[in-house]
Amino acid sequence: MWDRLAGSFLAATFWLPVPGLADELIFKNGDRLTGTVVRLEHGKLTFKSDVVGNVTAAVDQLESFSTQEPIELHLTDGRTVSDRVVRAEAGSVRLAGDRSKVGFTEIEEINPEPMQWHGSLAAGFVIERGDTDSQEAHIDFKARREADAYRLRFRLRYQGDRSRSGGSDFNTTDRLLRVTSQYDVPVNGRYFWYWRGQGERDGVADLVLRTILGSGIGFKLIDRSDFKFEVQGGLAWVREDYKDSSLDTDYPSSVIRWDLTKDLHDAVSFFHEGEWTPSLREFSDKQLLITETGLRVQLLKGWFGEAKLHWELDTEPASGKERQNLDYIFALGWGF
Template identity: 30%
Template sequence: MMKAKGVSIILTVLFVVLAWGQASADEVWLKNGDRLTGKVVSLDAGTLVFKTSYAGDLFIKWEEVVNLKTDEPIKVVLGDETTAQGPVSPGDSGKVKVKAEQVAEPVTVDLANVKAINPKPPLRTNLRANVGFSMTDGNTDTQDIYADAEFMARTLQNRFTIGGLYKRSEDGDVKTEDKALGYMKYDHFFTKKWYAYANATGEQDEFKDLDLRVTLGVGVGYQFIETDRTNLSVEGGLSYVDENYILAEDNSFMAGRWAVKFDHF
């Protein structure tokens, strides 16, 4: 008797869980009368990505969708680039209602006017490079070579930077300068202006007896200005420095770090 009761309770719990899972699923109604359950992933270039447990990701032409329901908030982008974010409920055929947090009443949206759903953050990239060469011939023969480059990739919350420079000089047949620097940095923005960073730098300078200096650091920064032409930020944190010398004794230590970065093109 107790065993049968226990089985009954387990079956009841399973039924409730399955029923809740079914009830909490997003739903899509199509022109042909089909009604699909699953999860709205995104809409881009006229194709709705709808994730299901029974067929994986479905790619549905947006023009075939006549109604939509979601249990969790989604970001809806309209044709005029205005956005609304919130759970979506069915409306009249061809329309849905978005319960945006910033307004008291749901916003009615025409499906034909929906441009995107849950759009990916835009990726912005920037590449700069400089190369210089000079040579003199006469009483003195000199050569100078300089090159630097930096690549940056930026999304809404992340920024990746990698770069380096090289400089070499000769006077006659005698080398007078030979140094190289490489660096990479990752910034994660936890607000629009504040970010945490991690960076790594490698440096070599033969005429400073430096075989390799490696610096690893973490810290926080604040972005005052960030436009296509002007950038200004300040940051500070801690770094670990490991120095390997050609002749002198190697060294390693902890150090504080602060920096101001400003550029204008």
């Protein structure tokens, strides 16, 4: 009888969490880390270490792991289990409740983030009074929503400048509105299919509406928390309507797009993105190119300042209009 009681006591002691202990990662090479399991997604486990901070490890590098508090496991068979886990055989963990073994290949996610929108709103305004009165405004809104099966992206950009001298009427030197939306579907690892639509109106360039609809494939060359770089390539159909309807045109095009963000410091990041849309019908004559390069500095919580160069090229603008446009933009923004 005493042997059975002692055995039950030892088993209970083994399976119950011990106060003061932390979650533990055990790597295949024998290394161990203590801290807290944050989440697992796309085959990568994020772990907050007591010593080195946040660590991301591929599950195929792990022997096993254990937790001191229940975690939410989303399994590949559709079940969701909330339980503490303990170390088990290589490539698996064991549920503390019913002691059933769960292989890493059976786990789709751990503690997934609730789906929500993330993005930023940046705005810059300049009003000058004197011999020359001028008004300038820049608004840039970005939003994205990510889930396992898809990703949505949305962007709205507005740029407006006007000036006057000696009490004359204002002369508009820049008036641009561009709206873009994109839908991504993961294919395998870092690859994804995308479908993209864009509408643009440029009053100064006499462009009533430019519509670009396209699709293609993207690849995340670098996907780290401090360094991200992705490229996209595909085909699109471009339709341009001008004030002078004799200039209206449409044509098939290829599209190459890139987006790079690199943290230079805890509060400073560098970004560069671009889009090249050459016509497949008149490759050497009709091309659109947009690039944006700048620095972003984190200020108070959620707030940031940024300075960037925005350059655009249209090799066939409306008659009498400029082929190139370069803007120096300084803005204050809020991230969410």
